[in-house]
Amino acid sequence: MSDEARPRRTAVVIPAAGRGVRLGPGAPKALRALSGTPMLVHAVRAMAASRAVSLVVVVAPPDGAAEVKNLLDAHALPERTDYRVVPGGETRQESVRLGLEALPEGVTTVLVHDAARPLVPVDTVDAVIEAVRDGAVAVVPALPVADTVKEVEPAAKPGDPEQVVATPVRARLRAVQTPQGFDHDTLVNAHATVALAGEGATDDAGMVEMLGAPVVVVPGHEEAFKVTRPLDLVLAEAVLARRRANDGF
Ligand SMILES: Nc1ccn([C@@H]2O[C@H](COP(=O)(O)OP(=O)(O)OP(=O)(O)O)[C@@H](O)[C@H]2O)c(=O)n1
Numbered sequence: 001m002s003d004e005a006r007p008r009r010t011a012v013v014i015p016a017a018g019r020g021v022r023l024g025p026g027a028p029k030a031l032r033a034l035s036g037t038p039m040l041v042h043a044v045r046a047m048a049a050s051r052a053v054s055l056v057v058v059v060a061p062p063d064g065a066a067e068v069k070n071l072l073d074a075h076a077l078p079e080r081t082d083y084r085v086v087p088g089g090e091t092r093q094e095s096v097r098l099g100l101e102a103l104p105e106g107v108t109t110v111l112v113h114d115a116a117r118p119l120v121p122v123d124t125v126d127a128v129i130e131a132v133r134d135g136a137v138a139v140v141p142a143l144p145v146a147d148t149v150k151e152v153e154p155a156a157k158p159g160d161p162e163q164v165v166a167t168p169v170r171a172r173l174r175a176v177q178t179p180q181g182f183d184h185d186t187l188v189n190a191h192a193t194v195a196l197a198g199e200g201a202t203d204d205a206g207m208v209e210m211l212g213a214p215v216v217v218v219p220g221h222e223e224a225f226k227v228t229r230p231l232d233l234v235l236a237e238a239v240l241a242r243r244r245a246n247d248g249f
């Protein structure tokens with residue numbers, strides 16, 4: 001079958017195996033509630049809201065796959081959304097790789113989306129998918145940064161101050177979010193190559209960059225922020241309250 005004739009199947013890998021140490025003690029972060037619903041369920045629904053998405057692979061805490069499967073079975077998802085759950089690894093990178101291994105044949109576009117970004121709007125998801133379908137091998141949604149960012153030299157010993165070594169030009173900096181979108185084979189190759197080299201990256205696009213492949217930027221969204229620290233939970237609840245109020249009108 002020629003590339004053009006091949007059906008364009010889009011799947012999402014949702015790494016959800018992290019503990020959420022920066023959020024403080026409690027259940028694994030993806031299972032904590034936002035307005036009474038687990039953060040992971042919000043994230044799966046946000047991705048399933050795109051009509052282009054036909055499969056969601058959730059990467060659960062290593063010993064929590066059965067619990068996560070039960071959780072998803074108990075919550076309503078669009079009927080067209082097929083989902084499966086696999087156990088994750090020690091790092092985000094390893095969890096994503098395990099999720100990629102669970103994808104069936106025929107997937108051409110892969111999105112990787114943090115469970116910790118439960119409120120991403122569907123327009124952002126669709127913009128990422130569209131850019132991949134238009135030919136980009138890797139796509140990141142991103143926003144300009146509001147703070148000035150400094151590069152520092154780590155403290156020589158505990159108690160010493162860090163030293164600023166550079167101030168990158170802010171206008172050229174972007175804070176990247178998820179979902180990040182990829183041509184399937186490019187992302188699988190990037191993960192394999194980077195793992196083989198014993199290297200790591202804090203996002204998936206970073207691994208594609210290491211291959212020397214181009215990464216395209218599309219506009220991100222303020223509501224696609226990552227729930228990382230306790231104050232982010234307050235913001236997430238406020239966003240959900242605003243959405244409920246808007247739905248009421
Ligand atoms: N071993 C890991 C670590 C992280 N993640 C996932 O990667 C996403 C982004 O990671 P982050 O926000 O850093 O989550 P945690 O690792 O849980 O947070 P922390 O670093 O505070 O523990 C989250 O959805 C998290 O569940 C994962 O699947 N497997």
Ligand SMILES: C[C@](O)(CO)[C@H](O)COP(=O)(O)O
Nearest residue numbers: 092114176177178202203226
């Ligand atoms: C992938 C990511 O969300 C892009 O901003 C981010 O790098 C994840 O970092 P974390 O430390 O795993 O939260």
